[in-house]
Amino acid sequence: MPAVDLSHIAKSFGPVKAVDDVSFSIEKGELFGLLGPNGAGKTTCLRVMLDIFKPESGSVAILGGPMNESKKDRIGYMPEERGLYQDIPLERCLTYLGSLKGLSPAEVKQRAAGYLERFDLTAHKTKKVKELSKGMQQKAQVIATLLYQPELLIVDEPFAGLDPVNTQMVMDLLREQHAQGVTIILCSHQMHQVEELCDRIVLIDHGKVMLYGALDDIRRQFSAHAVTVRTGDKIPALKGVERIEPVNGTVKLHLSPGTQPQEVLRSLVAQNINLEQFEISMPTLDEIFIRVVQGEGAAA
Amino acid sequence: MTKLWHVAWHEYRRHVFNRRFVLVGLLSVPLLVLVMVGLVFLIISLDINTTPLGYVDYSGLLADPLPAPAPEPPDRPVPILPFETEAAARSALDAGQIQAYYVLPADYLSIGWLSVVNMGALKSPARTQFYNFLTANLLRSTDPVIANRLVKGAEIIVQSPDGSRSISSKNWFNVMIPIVAGIAFIIAIFSTGGYLMQAVVEEKENRTMEVIITSVSPNQFMAGKIIGDTAIGLTQIFLWMLFIVIPILVLRNSMSFLRGIQIAPQTLLLVVFVMLPAFILVSALMAAIGATISEAREGQQMVGIISLPIWIPYMLIGLLIGNPNSPVAVGLSLFPLTAPLTLLLRDGMTILPAWQIALSAVIQVLCAVGAIWLAGRAFRLGMLRYGKRLKWREVFARN
Numbered sequence: 001m002p003a004v005d006l007s008h009i010a011k012s013f014g015p016v017k018a019v020d021d022v023s024f025s026i027e028k029g030e031l032f033g034l035l036g037p038n039g040a041g042k043t044t045c046l047r048v049m050l051d052i053f054k055p056e057s058g059s060v061a062i063l064g065g066p067m068n069e070s071k072k073d074r075i076g077y078m079p080e081e082r083g084l085y086q087d088i089p090l091e092r093c094l095t096y097l098g099s100l101k102g103l104s105p106a107e108v109k110q111r112a113a114g115y116l117e118r119f120d121l122t123a124h125k126t127k128k129v130k131e132l133s134k135g136m137q138q139k140a141q142v143i144a145t146l147l148y149q150p151e152l153l154i155v156d157e158p159f160a161g162l163d164p165v166n167t168q169m170v171m172d173l174l175r176e177q178h179a180q181g182v183t184i185i186l187c188s189h190q191m192h193q194v195e196e197l198c199d200r201i202v203l204i205d206h207g208k209v210m211l212y213g214a215l216d217d218i219r220r221q222f223s224a225h226a227v228t229v230r231t232g233d234k235i236p237a238l239k240g241v242e243r244i245e246p247v248n249g250t251v252k253l254h255l256s257p258g259t260q261p262q263e264v265l266r267s268l269v270a271q272n273i274n275l276e277q278f279e280i281s282m283p284t285l286d287e288i289f290i291r292v293v294q295g296e297g298a299a300a
Numbered sequence: 301m302t303k304l305w306h307v308a309w310h311e312y313r314r315h316v317f318n319r320r321f322v323l324v325g326l327l328s329v330p331l332l333v334l335v336m337v338g339l340v341f342l343i344i345s346l347d348i349n350t351t352p353l354g355y356v357d358y359s360g361l362l363a364d365p366l367p368a369p370a371p372e373p374p375d376r377p378v379p380i381l382p383f384e385t386e387a388a389a390r391s392a393l394d395a396g397q398i399q400a401y402y403v404l405p406a407d408y409l410s411i412g413w414l415s416v417v418n419m420g421a422l423k424s425p426a427r428t429q430f431y432n433f434l435t436a437n438l439l440r441s442t443d444p445v446i447a448n449r450l451v452k453g454a455e456i457i458v459q460s461p462d463g464s465r466s467i468s469s470k471n472w473f474n475v476m477i478p479i480v481a482g483i484a485f486i487i488a489i490f491s492t493g494g495y496l497m498q499a500v501v502e503e504k505e506n507r508t509m510e511v512i513i514t515s516v517s518p519n520q521f522m523a524g525k526i527i528g529d530t531a532i533g534l535t536q537i538f539l540w541m542l543f544i545v546i547p548i549l550v551l552r553n554s555m556s557f558l559r560g561i562q563i564a565p566q567t568l569l570l571v572v573f574v575m576l577p578a579f580i581l582v583s584a585l586m587a588a589i590g591a592t593i594s595e596a597r598e599g600q601q602m603v604g605i606i607s608l609p610i611w612i613p614y615m616l617i618g619l620l621i622g623n624p625n626s627p628v629a630v631g632l633s634l635f636p637l638t639a640p641l642t643l644l645l646r647d648g649m650t651i652l653p654a655w656q657i658a659l660s661a662v663i664q665v666l667c668a669v670g671a672i673w674l675a676g677r678a679f680r681l682g683m684l685r686y687g688k689r690l691k692w693r694e695v696f697a698r699n
Contacts, residue, residue, distance in 0.1 A: 050514050069517055077514040083507035088314060099306040100515035144511070 001064055003028045003152055003183040009048055009058030018044040019055070020207040026185060026200075031178045033198035033215075034187040035285075037293050041207040042187050043080060046154055050077060063152060073102045076150030080157045080187070082141045086130035090121070090140055093129055094147060101148040108147060115143040119169065134161050142170060146177070153177055156187040171197060191285040201285075203292055210292045219282045222291065225255045227264055230277035238267045252281060303516045307524025312531050315495050325491055325536055329484065330543035344374055347423045352379035353430050354389045354401030359408040366440055368433035369451060375425045380433050386417075393417065402430060460651050475648040478567050482644035484540055485575050486610060490603075492533035493586035496525060497599050500590030500679070518680045522587060526672060529583045530576075570643050570657065577664035578640040582606060584671035591678040592691075609637035613645055624650040634660050636667040 002025040011019045019041045026032045036042045047053045049060055051067035063071050085093045091112070098108035116122045119139040124132055132140065138161045145155065155174070159167045174197060178184055188194055194201065201218065203211035211218055229235065230250045240259030245252040253264060261280055268275060283291070315321050355362065368380055381398065383389035389401035400418030408414060416422060432451055439447035459466040467475060503509045512521060589602045613620060613632055620629050624646040632642040633652075639660045646652055681694055 052510070052513060072515055075514065077511065079507065079510040081507035081510065083503075083509065083511045085314075085508055086502075086506055096306070096310050097511065097515070099310075100303055100512065 001028070002026055002061070003030070003063060004049060004185070005061040006045065006049065007059045007061075009045070009055040009060060011044055011048055011053055011055050017207050019048065019204075021058070022204065022207070022209050023058075024202040024209060024212050026183060028183055029178075029181045030200065031174065031184045031186065031198050033194040033201035034185055034204070035189060035191070035194060035201055035289065036204040037189060037289075040204045042204055043156060044207075045204065046077075046079075046156060046185070046187060050075070050154070073148065074151045076145040076148065076153045078141055078145040078155045078158060080160070082137060084129045084137060084140060084144065087128055089126050090129055090132065091125040094140070094144055097144045098147050103148055111147050111149075112143060115146065119143060119166075135163060135166060138162055139166060139170075142173070146173070150182065152183045152185070154185045154187070157190075158186070159188065159190055159193055167193070189289070191289055195285045203289065205293055211288070215285070218288060219285070222283045222288045224281050224283065225257070225259075226281040227253050227255070227261045228277065228279050228281045229253060229268070229275065231273055231275050233273045235268075235273065236271060238264060238271075240264060240267075250277065304520045304524040304527070307516065307521055308528035308531065311496075311499065311525050311528025312535075314499075315492075315528075315532050316535055321532075325532075326539050329487060329540050333544065341374065348374070348376055348425055349399055349423055350376050350378055351399040352381045352397065353426055354381050354383050354392055354398040355404065355430070356383050356386050356389050356401060357404045358406040359404045360406075361404065361408065362434070362437055365433070365437050368429055369436055371425065371429055371432075375429075378426045378429045380430060390417070393419065399426060404434075462651065474564070477563055478570070478644040478647040481567065481571065482641045484537060485571075485579070485640065485644075488533045488536045488540075489579050489582045489610075490607065492529050492536065493582050494603070495532060496529040496583055497586040497590035497603070498596050499525065500587055501593060501596045501599065504591075504594065504682075519676045522584075522676045522679050523672060525587060526580060526583045526675070529587075530579055533579055533583075564647075566652065566657075567644070567647055570647060570652075573657065573661035574643055574664055575640050577661065577668040578636075580668040581636060581664060581671045582610070584668065584675040588671065588675040588678040591675065591682040593682075606637065609635070610641065612638050613641035617645060620645045621649050630656060634663060636663055639664060 005025040007023050009019055009022050010017070022041070022045060034042050034045065044053065048055050049062060049067075051060070051062075060067065063074060084090075085096070088096075091109075094112050095105050095108045098111075099105070103111070112125075113122075116125055119142070121132075121136060121139060121143070124136060129137060129140065142155075142158065145153065153174075158170050158174070162170060171193060174184060174186065178197075186194060186198060195215065198215060200214050201211065202209055228247070228250050229252075235244060235251055235253070238253070240256050240263055241253045242256045243254040245254065255261070255264065265278055268278070315325075357363065362382065365382070368377070371377055378399075381392075383392065383401060386401075386403060389398070389403075392398045393401060399420075400416055400422050403415045403417070405411065405414065435451050436447065439450055442450075455468055457466050457468040503512065516524075585606055586599075586603070589599045589606075593599050593602070616628070616632070619626065620632075620642060623629065629642060629646055632638040633646065633656055643652065643657065643660060
């Protein structure tokens with residue numbers, strides 16, 4: 001049974017179709033990437049998922065059925081626009097948000113202590129939230145989301161505003177949660193992090209699903225007919241290679257139609273080329289994203 | 301259900317344990333009352349002049365005078381000095397030793413008039429003390445009890461036909477209690493309703509809303525906020541009452557009019573069954589406004605639409621006091637937003653029929669429930685409208 005299942009959902013705001021016939025499902029324990037450019041409809045998808053918006057058509061099943069009040073205690077949501085009470089101390093803010101998820105003040109205090117220590121916020125817990133820096137508020141929001149140990153964690157742009165150290169810390173935290181069996185939906189357009197963390201993704205653009213599936217499959221689908229070679233030797237003209245392109249210390253060999261990479265490898269070995277690296281050229285998620293968004297990719 | 305109480309407690313704690321609430325919410329009205337009372341005392345004290353009064357008695361009625369009766373506080377005794385001749389009295393007046401002198405002619409008892417000589421206007425408290433002195437001496441051969449009654453004058457008690465209410469010069473202040481209570485309630489309603497509206501707008505502005513509504517249902521959230529807001533208002537009123545009751549208890553022994561103060565059970569009924577639902581009604585409307593707007597200042601015009609009908613009874617105070625049972629007064633007593641003040645104003649002047657109180661209370665409660673529903677709906681539709689105002693026709697639309 002999937003942790004989240006969206007089936008043909010559509011949602012409009014006036015004349016604008018924010019989400020149009022979107023379907024995807026997320027398995028239990030999966031770390032799933034929800035990608036798309038700004039204004040693509042990602043956040044609307046999340047809000048429909050969380051029953052903040054009612055879809056005009058389609059159905060949503062979350063944690064085994066329609067959303068209800070008791071399920072809210074099992075879901076952690078960190079929205080893109082951070083929301084903490086600014087004029088109260090951080091500790092009190094966490095206690096209140098925890099109480100709305102059914103935690104007692106003592107439980108919040110106990111659970112928050114570890115996270116505050118880890119994120120270097122212990123000394124700031126009695127300060128008003130508005131007195132914290134943007135990065136600190138960001139970390140506080142992460143703590144507020146993880147505090148009640150949700151089964152399903154939905155994080156919208158969790159790395160926005162974080163320095164590299166804290167970005168790494170949040171990434172480690174997401175990995176830990178994933179290892180503990182928490183289902184995670186990572187909504188972002190920071191492809192590098194998504195590539196590192198997620199096994200499967202859905203890419204939405206203009207409210208429609210453009211790509212959906214395992215990341216490796218998608219990359220393979222978008223791979224150019226080329227191989228990347230790293231060598232100290234000069235590469236001669238090879239049969240089946242149309243063009244040789246130097247790329248950042250490597251060489252990209254563009255193959256002619258019908259040529260298999262193994263044939264090129266055999267040719268290189270036959271000509272005594274010392275190979276340091278030989279791999280099928282796979283596009284990065286960034287490249288795929290740009291190609292899809294610029295209209296090269298077909299809808300899934 | 302417990303989440304509702306967490307929201308209510310958070311709302312209460314956030315506003316009540318706040319320096320602004322203590323300074324503005326709590327101290328503003330008592331300070332205003334204090335300033336007003338201070339002004340009254342200042343005006344009274346300006347009237348009090350304890351420079352002696354003089355008299356020249358040609359009638360012989362004050363040859364061996366009884367002392368003047370002690371005046372009621374805050375008035376202070378004015379020494380009353382005899383002079384043998386008008387010239388001596390005049391010299392004392394010119395020297396500033398006395399503020400005025402009276403001359404009783406030899407035939408005072410038959411003609412009944414006397415003259416007074418003074419430099420400036422003779423203030424009422426001094427004049428009253430001299431007349432009381434004169435009356436006490438004229439009645440010296442009368443039974444002291446009767447003499448005392450005559451000096452005190454008539455005590456007219458106006459009583460309702462059923463005997464449940466009465467008013468006299470000793471407890472005139474009771475007429476003012478419902479009016480003062482009404483003003484206090486309205487100030488409390490608007491100040492706490494303002495907190496609520498601001499809180500909802502802030503939660504939209506700082507995006508807390510999106511986190512909250514994935515934890516608690518919009519209806520529970522809104523109901524919790526309204527409960528918290530009502531509790532803030534009641535705290536405010538309770539503390540204002542303390543500020544008023546404590547000085548009354550302290551001063552009642554020295555000020556006779558304070559001894560007659562009592563709150564009629566009917567006034568308490570009005571407070572519980574009409575003012576409280578009115579409080580919730582206004583709070584819910586404020587919350588609904590907060591949910592439809594994107595910035596606090598946008599709400600001020602909308603607040604005006606609510607506050608206008610609430611203050612209408614004060615604009616019509618002459619009509620309501622002059623004819624408290626007129627059709628207009630009854631109509632205003634039943635209309636949701638005008639009812640609270642109209643009923644309290646009328647309560648000071650007449651015996652309100654039980655059916656009017658009951659019907660008004662039912663209307664208030666129904667409207668309060670409707671307003672909570674409206675607030676919940678406006679909240680659901682408007683909570684994620686950042687920077688864009690929700691139109692009221694969208695709130696009332698079927699979907």
